[in-house]
Amino acid sequence: MSDIVLRTEDLGISFGGLKAVQSVNLEIKKKQLYGLVGPNGAGKTTVFNLLTGVYQPTTGTFYLNGEELKGKTQEQINRKGIARTFQNIRLFNNMSVIRNVLVGLHNQPEFKCNPFVSLFRLPKHYDTENRMREKAKEILRIVGLEEERNNLACNLPYGKQRKLEIARALATNPTLLLLDEPAAGMNPHETEDLMHIVRKIRDDFDMTILLIEHDMKFVSGLCDEVTVLNFGTVLAQGDTNTALNDPEVIKAYIGE
Amino acid sequence: MIKSILKSDDFKLKNCINYIVVAVALVAACTLHGMGELKTSYMNLLVQIGYSIILAVSLNLVVGFLGELSLGHAGFMCVGAYLGTFISMQLSEVIESKIICLLISMLCGGVIAAVFGFLVGLPALRLKGDYLAIVTLAFGEIIRTIFKNLPWFGKAMGLSTGAVKFTKKDTPLFIIVFITVLVVLFLVQNLVRSKHGRAITAIRDNEIAAKAMGINVTFYKLFVFVIAAFFAGVAGVFYGHYTTPVMYTFFSYNYSIEILVMVVLGGMGSINGSIIAATLIPIINFKLQEKLPGDLAALKFLIYALILIGIVIFNNAPKLAPIKEKISIKAIIAKLTAKNRKPEDILNDPAHWDKIPTKISMDEVLSTDIQPGNEYVPDKPEKGGK
C-alpha cells in the first residue's frame, strides 16, 4: 500500500466541443498540501467538480486510496472521503453556524440514527444529538468560530464564512479535503490566520489537502507541490518553487 | 440521561408552546361541549380547522422545509378521502364503533396516500421549481379525474359516506381530529428538529452543497413527500367522516392553492405560522359565508383576493422592508432595549453587522481578479515555516 491518497489518470472533460480539462495526472500523498493554480478559466474548479462527482469525466479516471471513484454520485464520493469547499460560498444561509457543521456530520457512522428514531423521540435520538453538538463545537473551535455558533451563517463576515465552509467540509470526516480559493476576499491578517488553520487541520487530522488559490503567497507558503493549469492542460507540475518559476507559467500569467 | 433529555431544545417553552395552545384549546372546547355550550357550527368549524392544520403543516414540510413547490396537496387528500373513507365504510359493516373504523381507515388512507406521495416524489428528483409545481398540479388533477369516473366511488355523484359520517349523536369528531393534530405536530416538529430535519433544510438552502456534504438527497426528498402525503391522506379521511358526499369537485387545484396560501401567509418554514393561518382561514371563510349572503357572496372572493395580495406584498416586497421593520414587534422590543446599547456592542456582535455601513460591497471584493494591468507577478516564494 503506497501512501498515495489521490491519483488521477488522464482526467478530462469536454463540454460539447470544448475541452475544459484534459489529461490531468495528479498524485497526492498522504498529509500533503497540494496546490492547484492557474489563471482564470484554466479549469481548476472543473477539476474539483470532476473529483466530487458534479461532472462525470469524459476521459480518464481517478482513485482515492486505490479505489476507483469514477461514475459515483456526489453523495457517494463524499462518503468515500472527499470533501470540498466552494469558490462562490455555498453555505446553508438560513441556518445557524453550528447547524451548518451538524449537516456535515450527518453521515458519520457514529451518529447514525434512523429517521423514525427521531420521529418518535427515542432516547437514542437525544444521545446522538448531544454527541453531534459536542463534535460540532470541537470542529468550530479548530477554525475559531466557536463563539459565533448561534449566529445565522449569512450574517457572518466573508472571511468567517470561508472558514465555516472549511469546518463544514471537515465535519464529513474526509481523507482528502478540496479547498476552492479558501483565501479569496480575505485581508492579509485573515489569510495568515487561515494558513495556520489549514496546517493545523493537516496535522491534527492527518489530512491530505488539495487547494486552489490565486494568492501566490498563500500557495507558496503552504504547499509542497503544485500543478499549474492553463486552458485545461497541465502547464507545470512539481515542487512549488520550481513550478511557479517555470517560464511557461510566468508567460501564462503575464500573457506575454 | 433524562436530565439531558429535559435539557434539550424539545422542552424549551418556545418549542412546545404550540402543543400547549392546541391542547388548551382542545380542553377548553371539550369543557364547553361537556357543558352543552358549544354550538354545532363551532364544533364543525373546529373539525375544519383541525384538518386544515394537518394539511398546512404537512404542506409546509414540502414547501417550507424541503423548498419544493407542490400544487397537488389536495390530490393526496383526495386519495385519503375517497379510499380511506371507502375502507371505513367496508369496515363499518363488521365493526360497530365509528371511532375504531375511523382510526383504522386513517392509517390505511394515510398509507395509500403515502404511496401516491412516493410516486409524486419520483419526478421531484428530476424536476425543480415551477416544473415540479406544474407536475404536482397535474398529478392532483389526474387523481381527481380518475376518482370521478370510477364506478366504485359513485362517479360524478361522489361517495356517499352517510354510514360512517360522525353525526351529532357521536363523539364529537373534533376531539379525535385535534388529538391527531397534536400527534402530527409532535411528529413533524420532531422530524424538523432532528438531524434529518437539518438535512432537509440543507437541501432547501443549497442542494449542491448538501450533496457535497454527502446528504442523500434522493432519500430525503422522497421521505418528505411520503410523510406529507401520509398526513394529507389522514386529513382526507377526516374530511370523509366529517361531510358527505366526498366529491371530486372539492379537491381541485383551487383547494391545493388554498392550503398553499395558509402556508405562505403563516410563513414558510414556520409551523406555528401554519397553525395560525390554518386556524384563521376557515374562520374567515365561515364568517364571510355567514355574513355575506346572496349577491354579496361574490364580494367574499374579492376581499379574500385583496387580503392575499396585500399580505404577500407587505411581507415580501423588498422596498417595504424598512417600513415593516419599523412596525414589527421585534423592532419595537429592540427599540425599547436599544438605549443601553453602545456602538461598540454592535461592532462586536456579528448579528448586527449588517447595520454597519460599509463602503466596499461584497461584489467588489468578489470581482478582485486578475485583469490586464493588475496581473499577479509571482514573487520569490518564501518557504513558509514547516
Added chain:
Amino acid sequence: MSILFDGLSLGAIYALIALGYTMVYGIAKMLNFAHGDIIMVGAYSVFVTLASGGHIALACILSIVLCVIMGVVVEKVAYKPLRGSSPLAVLITAIGVSYLLQSISQLIFGADPKNVTIASLGAVTLFGAKISVSSIVTLVIGAVIMAALTVFVKKTRTGRAMVAVSEDKGAAMLMGINVNKIISVTFAIGSALAAAASLFYLMQIPSVEPTLGSMPGIKAFTAAVIGGIGSIPGAMIGGVLLGVIEKVCLSVPVLAPYTTAVEFGLLIVILLVRPIGLLGKKRREKV
C-alpha cells in the same frame, strides 16, 4: 381527419395562450397565474362591444387595448413590488390577482354564461372534412404571431434587451437596459396575445363567464411546459400537440372521461423523459 383539424384549431388557441405564458415566464421568470383571467377580461370586452352593436374589428382593437392596460397595471401594482423576492410570493400574488379579476367580473356581469353572437366565417370542406374557417384563421394567425415574435426577439433592440433580461437581470441592468420597462413591455405583449386568444376562443366557443380563463389557462401552461417553457416554437408545438391529443381522447368513448388525466399524464411523462420540455434550453447550474 376531422378530429385532427378540430385538435389543430383547439391547439392553436392553447398555443396562443401558451405563447403569452412562455414570454412572461421566459423574461420575468414568474408563473403568471392570472394570464388565463386576462383572456377572460378580453372575452368580456369583445362580448360587450359586440352586444352594444360594435364591429368585430372594433371589438378586437378594444380588447387588445384593454388587455394590454390590464396586464401592465397588474404587473405594476401586484408584481413589481415583489421583484427580487421569492418566486413563491409572486406566484401567490398572481393567484390572488386571478381571484380578484374573476370576482370583479362576476360582480359586474353576473355569474351566468353570456351568449356571444359572433359572425361565423363559414366553413370549407377539406380532405373530406368540414372545417370552420375560423379554425384555419386561428392556426394561420397563431403561426404568423409565432414567426413575428421570433423575429421581434431576435432582430429588434427591445427583443434583444428582453433576451438579455431573461439571461441575467443584474447584468442587463448594468448594460443600461431599463429592466422594469422591458418587463412591462413583455407583459404588454403577453396580454395582447391573450386578447387575440380570447377573440379566437370566442369564435370557437361563443360564450363568456367569469371562470372562462382558468382551465384554458392551466392547459396552455401545460402546453408551454411540454414545449419547453421560454421557447416560442415550443409553446406552439406544445399547444397544438395538447389540442390534438385532447380531441383524439375525446373521440374514443372509453377514454373520453379520462381526457384530462391523459393530457396531464403526457405532461408528466414528457417532463420525466426531458425535464426541460421538448424544445427547452438546458441551463447548467454553475458550481
Added chain:
Amino acid sequence: MKKFSKVIALLLSLSLVLCFAACGGNTEETTAGSEETTAGSEETTVAADIAYDLTKEGEYTADNTEYVIGATGPLTGDAASYGISVQQGAQLAIDEINAAGGLNGVNFKLDMKDDKATAPDASTGYDALFEAGMQASLGSVTSGSAESFATRAAEDGVFSLTPSASADPVINASNNSFRVCFGDPDNGIMSAEKLAKEYKNIGVIYDSSDAYSSGIYDAFKAKMAELNVTYIEQSFDAENNRDFSTQVEALKDCDVIFLPIYYTEAGLIAKACVAKGCDAFLFGCDGLDGVASQIDATVTNKISYLTPFDVNSEDAKVSAFVTAYETKYSAKPDQFAADGYDAVYAIFEAMKALGVNNVKVDPIELGKALTATFTSADFSFDGVTGGMVWDASGACVKEPIIVELQ
C-alpha cells in the same frame, strides 16, 4: 426554566388524558344514539301519524320576527348561475308572500348562504342557518351539496325541499328531504321511451363529470338496453372541455341528439352543430331550460326539452310569474328560478294548511309537521312548474311538458 418545562409536560399529558376520558365517556352515548336512529328509520311508513307541537319554541328561534327559510347554493364559482337563479326565484316568492300579508300577518325571510357547490360549505352553511333561526329550508341547489345539507338537516330534523337537486341520494338522505324538480332517473326513462319510439339514429352527449347528467344518462342507458335500441354515445367533462366539435362530428349523421345536460353546454353544442353543418334535432331534459338565452339566430336546429316549466307558457300563473320576475331582475326566469319560486310557495302553502301561527316555531317540530303534510295523500300544490304531489320517498310527481324552440 427547567421546572417550568416539566410543569408544561405534565399539563400536556394531563390534558391528553382528559381528552381521552371525554372520548370514552361519550362512546356509550354514541352506540345508544345510533340505535335510536335505526329505530327511527323503521317508522318511516307511519310518518303521517307522528305527533308534533307547533307552539313549541325552537332552540335558536327566540329572536325571530319573521319565518326564516334557509338555503345554500353556489353563489360564486363555476355553478354560480344556478344558485343565483334559485335565489332570485325564491326571493321573488318571499316578496310576493310578504306583500300579500305573509302568513297570518307574519312575514317570511329568505336566508341563502354561498356553498360554492361543495359539500363542506353546504354543511357549514346549514349550521350557520340553523343557528340563525332557520325554520324550514330549501336545502341546496346542486346535488352533492344538497346531499350534504340534507344529511345535516336530518340530524336535527329540519325540513328541506330542494328546488333543483335531482339526484336520488338527496331525498334518500333523510325522511325530511323533498324535492320540487324531476328526479334524474325519471328524466332518463321518459326521454328513452320517447326517443326510442320516434327516432332511428340516436346520439347522446352527456357530461361525465356532472351528477345530474350522468344520473339521467345511466337511467337512459338502462332503459334503452331494456328497449333493445342502439345509440351512439359521446361524453365530455364540463370542467375541462368547452369545445364540442369532436362530439358533434361523431354524431353528425344522427337524426336526434339527446342532451341530458345543462343549458350552457347545450347552447355551445347547438352552435357547434351549426359549425359542423349538423342539422340533428336536439332533445334534452329540464336542464336545457334557459338554452334560448345561449343561442342566437344562427342556430337552425330544432331544439326541444322535457320540462315542467315553460317560460313562454300562456298559463296565467306562469305568465304572472315571468312578468314579475322580469320586472324585478330584468331577465327571463329559467327553470331554477321557477323551482325556487315553487319551493317557497309549497312550503308556504303547507304551513298555511297546518295553521302555523307561531313565529318562533321550533324547526324540528315544524319539520315533523311539514313532512307529515307533504307525504299525506290530500296535499297537493299547483305551482308554475305544474301540479305536484309528493310520495313518501320525497320525490315529486308531476307532469312534464315538452317545450320546443325554433
